[in-house]
């Protein structure tokens with residue numbers, strides 16, 4: 583579904599992503615794990631087209647995305663929830679979700695399915711986004727991304743700054759989305775327990791290189807923890 587190969591990305595003269603390659607299959611949840619500064623956000627920003635890559639290919643469902651602007655990548659089936667969520671705090675919950683419709687080609691109203699996935703957003707639809715808790719804002723950011731009916735959802739560190747009980751809820755929501763839709767999820771993470779709840783496959787990035795790739799079934803949690811600790 584999403585095939586990335588030979589990806590190289592630089593900030594100025596300094597290359598920070600070196601020959602990264604991975605494939606996320608249809609209906610798979612792939613977790614990209616790594617400590618701060620290892621390159622997760624840079625990879626995600628490159629996939630959605632905020633950053634340019636120096637080399638490599640990004641192919642979504644057979645379509646090469648290299649060179650396309652972000653909105654064309656969204657139209658092709660990619661959706662992105664950035665680190666820090668980036669919701670519009672002065673807009674209501676409903677208006678935030680409707681903002682996602684602007685990039686959706688087929689739809690003019692928020693599908694009911696979105697509110698059945700996120701009942702809390704239904705209750706709070708007239709509240710300002712800025713008045714929601716961190717976990718609710720994360721749900722809002724995911725809901726906004728889903729209205730474009732993406733084939734691949736990119737989630738950059740969805741648990742950052744969120745308390746443990748709510749992290750469990752977010753994992754539950756992602757698993758529900760997987761059951762309700764044909765969707766591939768690529769999620770960057772540092773929290774192994776969350777990843778083990780949601781991912782089918784785990785990869786580890788270190789200093790811009792993919793250094794580990796394993797199915798969740800039978801993965802060695804201690805080994806992954808060692809990659810994640812300083």
Ligand SMILES: Nc1ncnc2c1ncn2[C@@H]1O[C@H](COP(=O)(O)OP(=O)(O)OP(=O)(O)O)[C@@H](O)[C@H]1O
Nearest residue numbers: 593598616617618619620621622623624625665739
């Ligand atoms: N705008 C920038 N200009 C120059 N270097 C940058 C810039 N953004 C990130 N970097 C560098 O690129 C490398 C990868 O950073 P990146 O933010 O992708 O890591 P990350 O794994 O997402 O970490 P975090 O979890 O802290 O966001 C780091 O060495 C970082 O210092």
